[in-house]
Amino acid sequence: MLKVEHISKSYGSLKAVDDLSFTVQDGEIFGLLGENGAGKTTTFRIIMGLLDADEGSVTLNGKKIDYSITDQIGFVTEERSLLLKMTVKEQLIFYGVLKGMSEEEVLKEMDHWLERFEIPDYKDRKIKELSKGNQQKIQFISAVLNHPKLLILDEPFTGLDPINVQLLKEAVWDLQKEGCSIIFSSHQMEHIELFCEKLVLLVHGKSILEGYVKDIKHDYAKKNILIQGDMKKSDLEKIDGVISVVKEPQDYQVKIKNDEVVPHVFEAIKKYKIRKFVVEEPTLNEIFIAKVGEANEK
Ligand code: ATP
Numbered sequence: 001m002l003k004v005e006h007i008s009k010s011y012g013s014l015k016a017v018d019d020l021s022f023t024v025q026d027g028e029i030f031g032l033l034g035e036n037g038a039g040k041t042t043t044f045r046i047i048m049g050l051l052d053a054d055e056g057s058v059t060l061n062g063k064k065i066d067y068s069i070t071d072q073i074g075f076v077t078e079e080r081s082l083l084l085k086m087t088v089k090e091q092l093i094f095y096g097v098l099k100g101m102s103e104e105e106v107l108k109e110m111d112h113w114l115e116r117f118e119i120p121d122y123k124d125r126k127i128k129e130l131s132k133g134n135q136q137k138i139q140f141i142s143a144v145l146n147h148p149k150l151l152i153l154d155e156p157f158t159g160l161d162p163i164n165v166q167l168l169k170e171a172v173w174d175l176q177k178e179g180c181s182i183i184f185s186s187h188q189m190e191h192i193e194l195f196c197e198k199l200v201l202l203v204h205g206k207s208i209l210e211g212y213v214k215d216i217k218h219d220y221a222k223k224n225i226l227i228q229g230d231m232k233k234s235d236l237e238k239i240d241g242v243i244s245v246v247k248e249p250q251d252y253q254v255k256i257k258n259d260e261v262v263p264h265v266f267e268a269i270k271k272y273k274i275r276k277f278v279v280e281e282p283t284l285n286e287i288f289i290a291k292v293g294e295a296n297e298k
Helices: 040-049 087-100 103-116 134-146 162-177 188-194 214-221 234-237 257-271 286-296
Strands: 002-011 014-024 029-034 055-059 072-078 150-154 181-185 199-201 206-212 223-229 244-248 251-254 274-280
Touching: 002 040, 002 188, 014 040, 014 055, 014 181, 014 199, 014 206, 029 040, 040 150, 040 181, 055 257, 072 134, 087 103, 087 134, 134 162, 150 162, 162 181, 181 188, 181 286, 188 286, 199 214, 199 286, 206 214, 206 286, 214 286, 223 257, 234 244, 234 251, 234 257, 251 257, 257 274
Parallel strands: 029 181, 029 199, 072 150, 150 181
Antiparallel strands: 002 014, 002 055, 199 206, 223 251, 223 274, 244 251
C-alpha cells in the first residue's frame, strides 16, 4: 500500500503541491488528475524519491521511500527514459540488473513481454530505430520487468494506436491482479473512467475533489437526460431545473439540476411521441471541467 501523507513542495514562492494526502491499496488503480501545471509530476517525483518534499511523508508498505525500495517502483512517463543507442535487449538487461534481477530472469521476462506486445523479433533492434509507439512499449516493459509493487503511469498511452492501447490496458489489469498498486495520470478522462476506482483532483497543488469515482458521480447532483422525440427545444428549456438543452442530430441532451427534475421533464413532454428517454450519470470529463472551473473562480 502506498501512503502519501500531507506532502507539500514549493519552488521559490510557488506552492506546487499543497498538503496532499491519499492512499493507494494493493491492487488498486488510483487516478491523479489535474490541469497542466497542477502538480502531478512534482507529486510523482516525490513518490519516486527523486525530489524531497518540504513537508509530509510517503511510505510504501510501511517503509519510507528511499534508495532501498525504489526498485519496487516502476514508472512510465511522458519523457521517455530510454537509452536510445542500445538495443532493446541491452536496455532491458541494463534496467533489469539495476533492479536486482539476474540476466537470465530479464531474458525470460523480455521474451514474455515482447511476445505479448506482438514484437517478438525486436530484441536486437536499436531503440532509436523503433517507432514512438514501440518505444513506449519498451518503456513499459522496462518499468514492469521486475513486477514492481507500485507502478506510476503518466500518460502511458501517448503515441499508441488503438490496438496497442488495448494490449497495454490488458497488461495493466494483469499487474493489478498481481496486487500491484497503480497510480494513473491522464488528461483523457475516458481512460480514467475505465481504469480508476478512486481519484484525487488537483488544482494549484491542492486536492479539491477525492474519493471513489462512483461516489463522486453520485454526489455530483447534475445529471443528463437523453431524449429522442418530436418536441421543440423550447419545450424543454422552459422546465424548472433544466440547466441547458443541446440539440444533436438524433436527440436532445438535457442537463438538469438534480434527480428531482426528472419527473417534471417527463411530465412536460409525455404528450409528444417519445422514442427514447434515458437518465445518464455525468461523465468525469464534465465533473472535471466544472470542479476545476469553480476552484479557479475562487
Ligand atoms: P502537466 O500536466 O503539464 O505535466 P503537472 O500537473 O505535472 O503539469 P508540475 O510539473 O508538477 O505540474 O508543475 C507544478 C507547478 O510547479 C507548475 O506551476 C510548474 O511550472 C512548477 N514547476 C515544476 N517544476 C519546477 C521547477 N523545477 N522549478 C520551478 N517551478 C517548477
